[in-house]
Amino acid sequence: MNISRRAWLSTSAAATAAAFFGISGSAIASIEDVEKLISEFGGGATAEAGGPLKLTTPEIAENGNSVPVSVSVESPMTDDDYVESILVMAGDNPSPDIATFHFTPASGVAKASIRMRLAKTQDVFAVAKTNSGKLYKVSNNVKVTIGGCGG
Amino acid sequence: MAGKPRVKIPKSVTAGDVITIKTLIKHKMESGQRKDKEGNTIPRDIINKFEASFNGSVVFSADLDPAVSANPYIEFSARVEEAGTFMMKWTDDAGTVTEFSKDIAIKG
Numbered sequence: 001m002n003i004s005r006r007a008w009l010s011t012s013a014a015a016t017a018a019a020f021f022g023i024s025g026s027a028i029a030s031i032e033d034v035e036k037l038i039s040e041f042g043g044g045a046t047a048e049a050g051g052p053l054k055l056t057t058p059e060i061a062e063n064g065n066s067v068p069v070s071v072s073v074e075s076p077m078t079d080d081d082y083v084e085s086i087l088v089m090a091g092d093n094p095s096p097d098i099a100t101f102h103f104t105p106a107s108g109v110a111k112a113s114i115r116m117r118l119a120k121t122q123d124v125f126a127v128a129k130t131n132s133g134k135l136y137k138v139s140n141n142v143k144v145t146i147g148g149c150g151g
Numbered sequence: 152m153a154g155k156p157r158v159k160i161p162k163s164v165t166a167g168d169v170i171t172i173k174t175l176i177k178h179k180m181e182s183g184q185r186k187d188k189e190g191n192t193i194p195r196d197i198i199n200k201f202e203a204s205f206n207g208s209v210v211f212s213a214d215l216d217p218a219v220s221a222n223p224y225i226e227f228s229a230r231v232e233e234a235g236t237f238m239m240k241w242t243d244d245a246g247t248v249t250e251f252s253k254d255i256a257i258k259g
Contacts, residue, residue, distance in 0.1 A: 065220060066221075094182075094184050097216040098216055098218040099213055099219055100213065100214040101213050102213065102214075104208075106205065106208065107210055107227065108169030108170075108228045108229055108230030109228045112211070112226065112227045112228075114213070114223065115224050116218050117220055
């Protein structure tokens with residue numbers, strides 16, 4: 001047996017997530033798709049790295065079918081200065097879009113959490129846009145494995 | 152078809168407080184990527200929009216894509232200035248809307 005048990009576990013986890021997505025090896029999103037979405041979202045503005053935008057993801061996802069993800073932007077959230085939207089994307093899923101959150105000053109804080117599907121280990125991106133057109137972006141790498149010892 | 156939603160909101164708050172609202176709704180979120188035993192693609196069928204309003208005004212909304220996990224969990228915040236009613240709406244690809252409302256009171 002040449003393959004380590006750990007390697008075999010992570011391959012079958014990816015296969016499970018891949019089977020759910022119906023991936024045959026082709027038609028996976030690329031970084032170009034992500035960049036295109038960011039450009040459409042931000043109206044071509046240049047995104048500042050990080051800043052008040054935080055993206056929280058686990059380092060290792062036990063189950064690719066349900067990976068928790070949180071985004072938040074430090075902002076006064078007043079009528080004059082608030083976060084309008086945050087777009088969350090996957091760099092290596094069949095399709096890059098995951099979700100877009102829309103806020104209003106009445107949100108109080110620009111913060112949202114969901115659970116997402118990740119087909120395999122990849123970068124997850126978040127881009128935030130304020131009412132004045134400022135753009136921030138951040139990305140985290142998430143390892144996807146079935147659990148146990150991890151990847 | 153969406154199942155019954157579950158929404159966690161405090162019963163009462165101090166005016167001006169920002170609260171966290173947690174929502175969960177049962178739904179397969181069929182991504183449109185899977186194939187059945189015969190090799191046919193199972194069509195996409197997801198909840199694609201969530202909207203939270205307070206006393207008639209939208210506070211927060213989310214556009215969901217097939218990469219959102221089954222039984223979508225959505226957590227967000229709202230600043231509550233006065234007593235009133237939160238109305239949550241989930242819309243699926245067929246245009247079916249599931250609604251759930253919850254009242255909130257002001258302390259003191």
